[in-house]
Amino acid sequence: ALGDVDAPVVLSEFSDWDCPFCIKANVDIMPQIIKNYVDEGKVRIEFNDFVVNGQAAVEAARAGRAAADQGKFFEYQDAYMA
Numbered sequence: 001a002l003g004d005v006d007a008p009v010v011l012s013e014f015s016d017w018d019c020p021f022c023i024k025a026n027v028d029i030m031p032q033i034i035k036n037y038v039d040e041g042k043v044r045i046e047f048n049d050f051v052v053n054g055q056a057a058v059e060a061a062r063a064g065r066a067a068a069d070q071g072k073f074f075e076y077q078d079a080y081m082a
Helices: 020-038 055-069 073-081
Strands: 009-015 043-049
Touching (some): 020 073
16 A cells, blocks of 8 residues: 555555556556645555456566565556556
């Protein structure tokens, strides 16, 4: 998750790592949401894997979980989706 645990709004994102629409949203839209709402303490984003696009997406999700275990999930997500 990203953002204040006490934020009044929680955005629960369900995303596939190889979905072109999910990638576009994370590249084009999420930075604006983070800047305007998460950084202001108004929104918390919780990421959920919703893998439907094959083995590459499964492996990317596994790598995302490993990155999360190291406190680097969103850095991994940004790099992968770039």
